[in-house]
Amino acid sequence: MSSVALEDRVGKRWRKPHFITNPMLRWTLLIGGTLYLIAAFASLEVNWPRVYEGLERGWRFIVGFANPDFVSRAIDIREGMIESVIMTVTSTIVGVAISIPVALGAASNIAPLPIYLVCRFIISISRALNEIIVAILFVAIFGFGPLAGFLTLSFATIGFLAKLLAEDIEDMNKSQAEAVRSTGSSWLQWVNFGVQPQVMPRLIGLSIYRLDINFRESAVLGLVGAGGIGATLNTAFDRYEFDTVAAILLLIIITVMALEYISGIIRARVQ
Amino acid sequence: MLKLEKLTKVYKTGDKALSDVDLEVPKGQVIALIGPSGAGKSTLIRCINRLVDPSSGRAILDGVDITSLSARGLRRARRRMGMIFQEYALVERLSVMENVLSGRLGYVGFWRSFFRKFPQSDIDEAFRLLDRVGLLHMADKRADELSGGQRQRVGIARALIQDPALLLVDEPTASLDPKTSREIMRLIVEMCRERELAAIINIHDVSLAKMFVQRVVGLESGRIIFDGKPEELTPDVLTQIYGEEDWEATIEVVEDEDEEDEEAGGA
Numbered sequence: 001m002s003s004v005a006l007e008d009r010v011g012k013r014w015r016k017p018h019f020i021t022n023p024m025l026r027w028t029l030l031i032g033g034t035l036y037l038i039a040a041f042a043s044l045e046v047n048w049p050r051v052y053e054g055l056e057r058g059w060r061f062i063v064g065f066a067n068p069d070f071v072s073r074a075i076d077i078r079e080g081m082i083e084s085v086i087m088t089v090t091s092t093i094v095g096v097a098i099s100i101p102v103a104l105g106a107a108s109n110i111a112p113l114p115i116y117l118v119c120r121f122i123i124s125i126s127r128a129l130n131e132i133i134v135a136i137l138f139v140a141i142f143g144f145g146p147l148a149g150f151l152t153l154s155f156a157t158i159g160f161l162a163k164l165l166a167e168d169i170e171d172m173n174k175s176q177a178e179a180v181r182s183t184g185s186s187w188l189q190w191v192n193f194g195v196q197p198q199v200m201p202r203l204i205g206l207s208i209y210r211l212d213i214n215f216r217e218s219a220v221l222g223l224v225g226a227g228g229i230g231a232t233l234n235t236a237f238d239r240y241e242f243d244t245v246a247a248i249l250l251l252i253i254i255t256v257m258a259l260e261y262i263s264g265i266i267r268a269r270v271q
Numbered sequence: 272m273l274k275l276e277k278l279t280k281v282y283k284t285g286d287k288a289l290s291d292v293d294l295e296v297p298k299g300q301v302i303a304l305i306g307p308s309g310a311g312k313s314t315l316i317r318c319i320n321r322l323v324d325p326s327s328g329r330a331i332l333d334g335v336d337i338t339s340l341s342a343r344g345l346r347r348a349r350r351r352m353g354m355i356f357q358e359y360a361l362v363e364r365l366s367v368m369e370n371v372l373s374g375r376l377g378y379v380g381f382w383r384s385f386f387r388k389f390p391q392s393d394i395d396e397a398f399r400l401l402d403r404v405g406l407l408h409m410a411d412k413r414a415d416e417l418s419g420g421q422r423q424r425v426g427i428a429r430a431l432i433q434d435p436a437l438l439l440v441d442e443p444t445a446s447l448d449p450k451t452s453r454e455i456m457r458l459i460v461e462m463c464r465e466r467e468l469a470a471i472i473n474i475h476d477v478s479l480a481k482m483f484v485q486r487v488v489g490l491e492s493g494r495i496i497f498d499g500k501p502e503e504l505t506p507d508v509l510t511q512i513y514g515e516e517d518w519e520a521t522i523e524v525v526e527d528e529d530e531e532d533e534e535a536g537g538a
Contacts, residue, residue: 173363175356175357175358175360176360176361176362176363178322178356178360179354179356179360179361179362179373179426179429180362180373180376181322181349182320182322182349182352182354182439183349183350183353183354183373183374183375183376183377183429183433184346184347184348184349184350184376184377184378184433185346185373185376185377185384186346186376186381188381188385189376189381189384189385190376192381192384192385193362193365193369193373193376193384194362197362197363197364197365198362198363198364200364201364
């Protein structure tokens, strides 16, 4: 039926058309890419004698793990952990609460253009600034301690959660939402009945995932003075108490694994 | 009751979906809107409750010009128009009861609906309607646990609890098997008769339409080119609407033979 005559095609080889049709361009990109990769690896200088020395230091570090010391700094570790947990929980709750309206505004199928642009701007600011940099800024403003950590993690949560939630809202089933609108619902009712049920599993899953991230981050933020278990860890490093360091790292690993396990169970249940 | 005057819709892409559609639907009349895919059937009913905003022309329901209403007025007007959808469009993660009660959103405030504290009269009516469509036992099931036919029954209950004057029905049987399709069509038509509702039913299946309605409107390229009784749908008319094809088999009168046992089973 089509304009291409059948006789021209029968008996001929058939191959899937190339993604880049121009053979010149295709080969240039392919060869250029390979050469760059080789050059890039070649430029990574490795100082082997230095690595040999370093291996010993690394070994001492690992040996520290073999006999972690939970006891001699027990009070510091306990306080650090409590501070980190409080920081994690509060910042996740605040971050999620702010993310929801931002996500609604950043979903192109819901929000009018000016609101969309503002919300997307908020998200890109939050995503562009690394947690460490934000934490340094907040420590400069509010001083050492968990308040700076709490603010940093809340701020970082907005960029992460609002972006992913907005994407889920954009992917929602239009007709379900349309049906709710056709009943004469108000905008808020429409969000509550037409949109929220569709994105709820994702919202819960992301919030728990973020809780997990925030806890891990809280360990790092302590290094720049933003409180939490990270501050305890930093002190232990400064004192070369690798056995205490090992104890703290083990605690962090166990907590993260536990959170991971719990979040898996919860996410499976809310599907 | 419903009157469309020169209703026109031009999409941003420049496609003219509707051009100068004039249509009058009296109280209690059920009409079938037929036409090929892309003829503008879906756009037409969405222009009436303004899920799609018409470009020009007017849609008047009980003396109110819907096309000129403010957001608030539009919400009030939408309460009077129940809509039934092609793929049921139930909110799948809500329960059957929540889906039915969502038909009352135009009548209750935000916090009442947020906490699902609907007035007792709404709840009673929801149970009555679920009983009428034969799904009372499913009230607390999640909507996605239901079969296609059951979902469409919930869709019908959701539209009816709005206490509408008009039903806008968009391909109600498109994804249902032939028997369920008939049951659903019969239920819609019966409900309209019981409550004296007018209805516009978009439908692909011409023979199914002929079985249940008193009036058929044919739409082609956004224009009404046929408006009459089902018996007047001759092969010539169908050729005009859909294009050349052998239409003899389609217009054969099909008896609605399973009416009695269905009434017994559906109640």
